[in-house]
Amino acid sequence: MKSLIWIILVTTPGVWSGNWGVTLKNQCALKGTSVVISCMYDYPDYHTVRSVGWYKAQYLNSMWQLVPLSNLPSTRHRFKYVGNKQNDCGLRINNVQHTDEGAYFFHFKTQYNQWTSKTYAQLFVKELTTVVQPSTVTEGGNVSLTCVSGCSTPVNVVWFRDEQAVRNTVFQARREDAGRYSCAMLGQQTVRSKSVALNVQYAPAKVKLSVSPSGEAVKGTSVTFNCSSDANPPVTQSGYSLYKDGHFISSGQKHTISDIQPSHSGLYYCQAGNNISRRGINFINSTEIHLNVQYNPVNISISMNPLHVVGGRSVNLTCSSTANPPANYTWYKRTDSLSGGDIQVGSGQVLSIPSVEQSHTGLYLCQATNQLGGNNSTELLLEMMKxxxxxxxxxxxxxxxxxxxxxxxxxxxxxxxxxxxxxxxxERKQPHIGLSGRGSSSSGTEDQPNTVYANIHALPSSLPAVTDISPHAQKSSHPEYDAPTAHEDEVTYSTVTITPKKPSRSRHINSRALQDPQSKSGENDEFVIYATVAKSS
Missing domain, CATH: 1.20.5 (Single alpha-helices involved in coiled-coils or other helix-helix interfaces)
Structure with missing residues (x-):
């Protein structure tokens, strides 16, 4: 290239004239910025500059050639002469690109001669480079920002994060610090470096549980729970869990109940985790939402108090059901078909009849309704006792x-x-009882049809009872009765045993009394009565 310059200088008229010269300075420019190549030139005093121009050395047809800037592609409106026709020959290049890099020469003409610079100005094109260390950090970690220009001359740098100016180049990362960072030269903020992302990882935040469709759930419909959160890295499917009343239901971001039932009512919340803890907590809970499952009235029944209804007295009929929202009750009384069906007799959960009459008797039923529907109870028969x-x-x-x-x-x-x-x-008050046909107060005769002998002996309570009386014993004890007379009929003896209440009052009533000679006083508290009954032949 030096030989080319030498040839140009030799062949150019006026090269060897005195006081001619051009002073150039190398320049480093950042891509996209504007740069001015400094240039000063000199010539004899009696010369007047008529024209000026810049050239760039291009390698064309296997050789280096000086090409006017106006002939270069895509240079129009980007190259501008900012010097004059006296001494300043500066050149401004706007929106510098890598293709602008190279050697630049200055050439001028006077009325007598022309001059091309013997040296050239070298333009270097560099880019700003952003360095974020580290590029991925956990919330609370330290971050430093560095802007590298590539040019040896120092530059004043400003920083941006997602179009917002950044003041500090060293800071503790917060989740809101995440974004894309770039730097630019002061005064040329529109031209920035390639942005570099800062990834700030943090535990789940803003954990939220939603239910679709929103509002009250209706029995038998489908309900979907969806859990969301703000986390970095994002929470995976397995990182979400759904709970009802503190009990685990399922894992995953979504959970659907296709046939919702009243038993599904309760407090629900979801839990999110991404392996990054916050204050030592690995899983973050959402706020609770209450699922209220509504359904039409069921299990409708009637009770009566009192159970037995009396005419003129009061009776209460109570209707109960299970419903959500609570049911409204209407009472009806059955009538025959000719009267037109049922008659409404009241409303409310309790139907009260203060004074029951015959006209109140019959079949009653209640109807329970809410905005979801209604059902009837079974019939209750009201009967009256007068x-x-x-x-x-x-x-x-x-x-x-x-x-x-x-x-x-x-x-x-x-x-x-x-x-x-x-x-x-x-009987206890009588002292003596005697019945005798012979040896008593009245004498018997043969003409008497019946003769009765009665012998009663009241013994002390200490004497034993005589249990066996035989004719031989009678004869041994009473010899006067050994031979019955012709006047006597056959005699039969009977024994009666009586236990006295008070032994001290025992008396002896003796009319032909017979005692057992073997009996001993004091062995028994009984006494013996002997009776003789005579039968006529």
Whole structure:
């Protein structure tokens, strides 16, 4: 290239004239910026500059050639002569591109001669480079920004993040610091370096649970839960979990219930995590939302209080159901088909009849409704008992009859017992009882049809009872009776044993009394009565 310049200088007229010269300075420019190539020239005093021009060395046809700037492609309006025709020969290049890099020569003419610079100005084109260290950082970590120009001359740099100016080049990263950073030369902020992204990682924030469709859920419809969050890196499908009343339901960002039921009502929230903790917490919960499942009335029933209705008294019929929202109740009374069907008799959960009459009897039902629909209860029969006697008399008639029979039997038993007690008391008061046909107060004769011998001996309670009386024993004890007379009939002996209540009052009533010689006093509290009964032949 030096040889080319030498040839140009030799062949150019006026080269060897005195006081001619051009002073040029190399320049480093940033791509996209504007740069001025400094240039000063000189010539003899008696010369007047008529024309000036700049050339750029181009390698054409296997050789270097000086090409006027006006002939270069895409240079129009980008190259501008900013010097004059006296001494300044400066050249401005706007929106410098890498193709502008190279050697520039200045040439001028006077009325007598022309001159081309012996040296050239070298233009270097560089770019601003942004360096962000580190480019990925966890929230709270330190970040530094560096702008590299490539030119040896220092430049004043300004910083931008997503079109917003940045003051500090060293800072602790926050999630809002994430973005694309670029730098530019002061005064030429429109020309910036290629942006570099700063990735600030942080735990999930703004965790939110939504339900679709919004509003109240209706039984039998489909409901979808969706969980979202602001996190870096984003929360994956497995990083989301859905909970109901504190119990795990499923994992994933979405959860659908195709046939919603009242049992699905409750408090729901979702949980999000991306392996980055915040204050030692790895999973962040959303706020709770309440799912309220609405449904039409079911399980409708009627109760009556009191169960047995008495004429003239009050009765309450109560209708109950399960519904969401709560049901409204309407009461109807059944009538025959000729009367036109059911008659509305009231509204509200309780139908109260203060004084029941015969016209109130019949079949009743209630209808429970809400904005989702309605259903009827089963029928309830209201029957009336006219009064207390009808209500209680029929029920207690068997009881009253039983009580009457019991009292009658008790009275009869009491009379019998009283009579027996009076009779026993009268007998205890008699001192002597005797019935005799012979040896008594009246004498018997043969003409007498029946002769009765009665011998009663009241023994002390200490004597033993005689259990066996035989004719031989009678004969040994009473010899006067060994041979029955012709006047006597066959004699039969019987034994009666009576235990006295008070031994001290025992008396001896002796009319032909016989005692067992083997009996001992004090062995028994019984006494023996012997009776002789004579039958006529």
């Amino acid at each position: 009064g207390w006697k009808e209500e209680h008399g029929i029920q207690f008639l068997p009881v009253i009859a039983g009580i009457g029979v019991f009292l009658f039997v008790a009275l009869v038993l009491a009379v019998v017992l009283f009579w027996r007690k009076r009779r026993a008391h009268a």
